[in-house]
Structures are given as structure tokens and as C-alpha cells.
Amino acid sequence: MQGRAVLLVNLGSPDSPEVSDVRRYLNEFLMDKYVIDLPWPLRRLIVSAFVLPSRPKQSAEAYQSVWLPEGSPLKVISEKVRKKLQAQTDIPIRLAMRYGSPSIEQELLALAGQAEVKEILLLPMYPHYAMSTVKTCIEEAQRIMQKHGIRKTLNIHPVFYNQPDYIHALVESARPWLEQEFDHLLFSYHGVPERHIRKDDTTGNHCLTPDCCQKPSTAHATCYRHQLYETTAEFVRAAGIPGNRYSVAFQSRLGKAKWLEPYTDKTVEQLARQGVKRLLVMCPAFTADCLETLEEIAMQGQEIFEAAGGETLTLIPCLNDHPVWISTLKQWIEA
Numbered sequence: 001m002q003g004r005a006v007l008l009v010n011l012g013s014p015d016s017p018e019v020s021d022v023r024r025y026l027n028e029f030l031m032d033k034y035v036i037d038l039p040w041p042l043r044r045l046i047v048s049a050f051v052l053p054s055r056p057k058q059s060a061e062a063y064q065s066v067w068l069p070e071g072s073p074l075k076v077i078s079e080k081v082r083k084k085l086q087a088q089t090d091i092p093i094r095l096a097m098r099y100g101s102p103s104i105e106q107e108l109l110a111l112a113g114q115a116e117v118k119e120i121l122l123l124p125m126y127p128h129y130a131m132s133t134v135k136t137c138i139e140e141a142q143r144i145m146q147k148h149g150i151r152k153t154l155n156i157h158p159v160f161y162n163q164p165d166y167i168h169a170l171v172e173s174a175r176p177w178l179e180q181e182f183d184h185l186l187f188s189y190h191g192v193p194e195r196h197i198r199k200d201d202t203t204g205n206h207c208l209t210p211d212c213c214q215k216p217s218t219a220h221a222t223c224y225r226h227q228l229y230e231t232t233a234e235f236v237r238a239a240g241i242p243g244n245r246y247s248v249a250f251q252s253r254l255g256k257a258k259w260l261e262p263y264t265d266k267t268v269e270q271l272a273r274q275g276v277k278r279l280l281v282m283c284p285a286f287t288a289d290c291l292e293t294l295e296e297i298a299m300q301g302q303e304i305f306e307a308a309g310g311e312t313l314t315l316i317p318c319l320n321d322h323p324v325w326i327s328t329l330k331q332w333i334e335a
């Protein structure tokens with residue numbers, strides 16, 4: 001294990017929940033060609049003319065409602081994970097954010113500056129492949145390595161959506177909630193525009209039909225929808241949840257393009273109208289709780305659910321710093 005180092009990467013948050021910091025963060029995030037995948041002039045126009053005038057204020061209010069004294073939940077939790085992991089291994093571990101701080105550049109340089117480090121394992125903290133998450137982290141890390149002429153080996157940890165030890169950690173972390181009475185379990189995954197999946201499809205004909213993600217295909221290596229269906233299937237199998245007590249939906253859509261469906265807000269409303277009173281929601285696209293779970297699901301989702309006749313919507317926390325997840329990460333980095 002000598003000579004190894006690890007860089008954990010997550011998405012990132014604004015430096016503070018003030019409108020100006022949220023604007024700077026959204027600008028960096030949405031100007032990434034893998035997030036808004038349009039030619040630069042069009043992307044610049046859309047972000048400047050349609051997003052930045054109003055979204056920062058709206059998002060800042062949302063961030064203010066979940067902000068912790070130590071900072072953004074995503075960063076605070078990610079740092080806890082890093083610290084707990086570091087306490088269990090001698091391999092140097094650092095944490096970077098794809099957008100905002102600490103940057104991939106700063107953290108890669110810090111690792112590369114240690115003479116004893118010969119190879120760096122990049123571990124994007126996302127279970128599923130998407131160009132807006134995993135691909136952009138990998139490319140950014142490679143760009144930084146090239147820019148600074150870093151002569152160390154960069155290894156990429158593969159996505160882990162169907163890894164038995166990941167599924168086990170997910171089930172163990174959800175267990176206290178699953179042991180309580182509930183009517184329905186909703187898996188709410190962060191959505192992506194359908195176009196993103198088609199763009200990464202090497203076969204040219206995948207994800208054009210509703211059931212393509214269920215059939216064997218080489219396209220699944222980069223198919224976010226296939227991968228999250230697999231996580232769901234493995235989870236319910238391991239946790240013993242019957243087919244009529246769970247469903248999948250997609251949250252956090254932005255803009256006018258067609259995103260993966262069904263949408264979480266509509267599904268939550270529909271479930272309440274169908275008579276579901278106690279709804280559990282889990283969000284396995286994220287490994288750490290963040291704005292999208294704590295505000296969009298636990299706050300907005302609860303309001304939608306209650307208004308439509310539901311009683312309690314309970315968010316199952318993400319893996320966060322659960323001990324089974326920490327020991328899974330330890331095994332992966334030491335393998």
C-alpha cells in the first residue's frame with residue numbers, strides 16, 4: 001500500500017448560502033459542458049439570460065434552510081467521511097469538490113507534492129455513471145495532471161452501483177427506517193436529461209425505448225438509467241421489499257428538455273392521492289445528504305405529500321458516515 005494516495009471527489013457547494021456565492025457556484029457548475037451540454041455560446045446565453053438572473057436567489061433560500069454552522073451539509077458530511085476513513089488507514093486521503101472549494105487542482109497538487117506518493121486513486125463519490133458527475137470529475141483530474149505535468153499514476157475507481165458491499169452498506173444504513181411501519185418506499189434519483197444518456201451511448205440505439213435498460217447491452221457501462229435500476233433491484237432483493245411497495249422517480253430537473261421520468265414531485269403527489277399515508281424516500285444517487293435530499297425531498301416533498309392527503313414523508317439518510325460504508329470504502333482503497 002506504500003506509495004498510494006486517495007482523492008475522494010464530490011460535487012461541491014457554494015462557499016456560503018449568500019446569493020453572490022450561490023451565483024458564482026451555479027455559474028461554474030452550469031458552465032461545465034457535461035452539465036449543460038450545449039455549444040459554449042448557447043450555454044453562456046442560457047446560463048446568463050435564464051438561470052443567473054433568478055435561480056441564485058431561489059437556491060440561496062433553499063441553501064439557507066439546510067445550512068449547518070460548519071458549512072454546507074454536503075461538504076461537512078464528506079469531510080466527516082474523509083476523517084473517519086483516514087483514522088482507519090495509513091493511505092493519505094484528501095477530499096475535493098468538482099465545483100467550488102477545495103478544488104480538484106488544489107488537492108491533487110497537495111497529494112502529488114508528497115514524494116512518497118506514486119499513485120493516486122480518484123474515487124468519485126457517485127454510485128452511478130453520468131457525464132455530469134463521474135465523467136466530468138475524471139476529465140478534470142486528467143486535465144490537472146497534464147496541466148501541471150504531474151508524473152504520478154492516476155487510477156480511477158469504477159462506479160459501484162451494483163457492488164454487493166455497496167448494496168449491503170445501503171441496506172444496513174437504511175435498516176432502522178425499513179424496520180418501522182411504512183406503506184411505500186420511493187427511490188428518488190437525481191434526474192438527467194435523456195439526451196445525456198444518448199450522448200454517451202456507444203451502441204447508438206440504447207435508451208430509446210422504455211424497457212431498453214432492462215435488456216443486456218454493452219451500453220450499460222455508461223447508462224445512468226440502467227445502473228440505477230440495478231441499484232434498486234439489488235437493494236429491494238437484499239432488503240426483501242415486495243414489488244408492490246416501491247417505485248422509482250427522478251428529482252431536481254432543470255430547464256425545458258425532456259429529463260428521465262417519472263418526476264419525483266408528481267410521483268409523491270400521486271402516491272398520496274392513491275392512499276399512501278406513510279412514505280419513505282431514499283436517494284441513492286447521492287452518497288451524502290445535500291440540498292437535494294434535505295430541502296427538495298424532506299421539506300418540499302413533505303409539503304407536496306401532505307397537501308395531497310399523505311401523512312408522513314420520511315427521508316432515509318444517505319450513506320453519509322455510516323460505519324459499514326466507511327469500512328467498505330476502507331476495503332476498496334486498500335484492495
Ligand SMILES: C=CC1=C(C)c2cc3[nH]c(cc4nc(cc5[nH]c(cc1n2)c(C)c5CCC(=O)O)C(CCC(=O)O)=C4C)c(C)c3C=C
Nearest residue numbers: 011012013035059074130132133190192254285290291292
Ligand atoms: C443540467 C443540470 C443538472 C444536471 C444534469 C445535474 C446532474 C446531477 N447532479 C447530481 C448531484 C447533485 N446536484 C446538486 C445540485 C444541483 N444540481 C443542479 C443541476 C444539475 N444536476 C443544480 C442547478 C444544483 C444546485 C442547486 C439548485 O440550484 O437546485 C447537488 C447538491 C449540491 C449541494 O450543495 O448540496 C448534488 C449532490 C447528480 C448525482 C447528477 C446526475 C446523476
Ligand SMILES: [Fe+2]
Nearest residue numbers: 011190252292
Ligand atoms: Fe445536480
Ligand SMILES: [Fe+2]
Nearest residue numbers: 207213223226
Ligand atoms: Fe439504458
